[in-house]
Amino acid sequence: MKLSLESLSEKNEFLKNGFILPKFDVMRVREKTATEPVWLHFGAGNIFRAFPAAIMQTLLDEGLADTGIIACEGFDGEIVDKAYKPFDCLSVLSTLKSSGQVEDRVIASVTEALRTDGENESDIRRAREIIVMPSLQMLSFTITEKGYAVKNAAGDFFPFVASDLSKSPDEAKTLMGQICNLLWLRFDKTKLPLAVCSMDNCSHNGDKLKNGVTEMANAWREKGYFSNEFIKALADPEQYSFPLSMIDKITPRPDKRVAEALTKKGFEDTETIITSRGTYTAAFVNAEETQYLVIEDLFPCGRPPLEKASVIFTKRETVDKVEKMKVCTCLNPLHTALAILGCLLGYTLISEEMKDESLEKLVKELAYKEGMPVVVDPKVLSPMDFARQVIDVRLTNPFMPDAPQRIATDTSQKLPIRFGETLKAYHSHSGLSAASLRIIPFVLAAYVRYLMAIGDDGQPMAVSSDPRLAELQEKISGIKLGGKNENLHEIVKPIYSDESLFAVDLYALGLGDKIENYLKEMLKGKGAVRAALDGLFK
DSSP, rough: OOSSSSHHTTTTHHHHHHHHOOOHHHHHHHHHHHHHHHOEEOOHHHHHHHHHHHHHHHHHHSSSOOOEEEEEESSSHHHHHIIIGGGTTTTTEEEEEETTTTEEEEEEOOEEEEEEEEEEEEHHHHHHHHHTTTOEEEEOOOOOOGGOOBBOTSBBHHHHHHHTTOOGGOOOSSSSHHHHHHHHHHHHHHHOOOOEOOOSSOOOOTHHHHHHHHHHHHHHHHHSOOHHHHHHHHHHHTEEEOOOOOOOOOOOOOOOOHHHHHHHHOOOOOOOOEEEOOOEOOOOOEEEOEEEEEOOOTTTTTTOGGGGTTEEEEEHHHHHHHHIIIIIIISSHHHHHHHHHHHHHHHOHHHTTTSSSSHHHHHHHIIIIIGGOOOOSSSSSSHHHHHHHHHHHHHHHTOOOOHHHHHTTTTHHHHIIIIIIHHHHHHOOOOGGGGGOOOHHHHHHHHHHHHHTTTSSSBBBBOOOTTTTTHHHHHHHTTOSSSOTTTTTHHHHHHOOOHHHHHHHSTTTOOOHHHHHHHHHHSSSHHHHHHHHHHHHH
């Protein structure tokens, strides 16, 4: 079986091998979407196909929608050329359930895929046609947190952004520049409103998107390209809304075991595609069953009835609480703890880490004992139930090929939210003391040990990419595994007091000495991380 519209028309082979097929007329949906699009999406990666595209397919299957999604890729255009167009924009979603069952579903809700990274002028023109269509209700994104950044820490535009701003908006190469220009075109030609919705897994994603667009729009306005009225429209939620959202679904790279299982079912398009930018994709996507999408209900020109496909729509304040619950307590801190320690201990699967008695105890204490006392309860989801699902079902799922090395990417950018917010909550709480914590300090000690790029076996260890990696490794270069490290305090104090890294000065909270003592234990030599970890629970 090949993945194409032609082969999809011959359903029997797919059905015989257990594939779930679209229940709607694919060609009719494509024809209507081409002329009356409702949903345009930027970021054509795996999470998009596994989640937003799948929930839209549910609406189509149930007759609750009659148009699909048009996908754009403005960063890595090879995804469109290699993972969409050869397969007629179809994909297979392999849902890996904790029971061991795998559900294979052909996703056909994506009706077009456009390469908008500057390498295909006709696709860019098509995106500009779509943005001004009156039927369009929402423009959404899964482009990762990095995609929204236009300025550095000093408040200056990045060189690649400054390059865009030196030219006209029509010549924009950056994604935020392109989006800014598309919104201007819609405003200039139609004055119609639009929901501009980030679905990325980052804190206050809608605000980050709005800030990126607005920063560039203001710069272009000063050069005479945009009007003051457009700037006002970007600030008016009845014209352009930027709703907050919280998304949660683990979607690892295409896994060899999933590919082999699909091959046994007769599916031929299982080759992993690696683009020149290092994106891993395929004609199939493997993902966990559990998923959450909570969105601020701020859509000035309507929206698809996504609440009929498990999406929760609520107030801004509630979305913020859900995001804090997940990112600061119930999932992301556990992930980062397992990532740091898993890399050091030589694990390559999160599910294997959860078979480690000490690591299992560590994440349970981190969630239930240290996180829950300061958790923000959003009411629409139970924090305790969410955490139990994470620990008992999601992290332990042996069929999910998720790796600590993947999660360890950009750890320096994650620490302020994943641990800093909890530390600040303890510090401000009249009945709690940050000095009473032990798991969070242990993980933060392990982070510096991880930066040494030496595994617990004493051998060199690859560390995941991170924008601050070179800087931090230079700062700790004086630390030696198995050495006396008499100047350890002088080396690590600038790091552990860095509020840009941890959101707090850990010494001011009374945690500096505790973290240093844990780190000293981990530096004793080969096997010291394991000994320190096991020692926590003796």
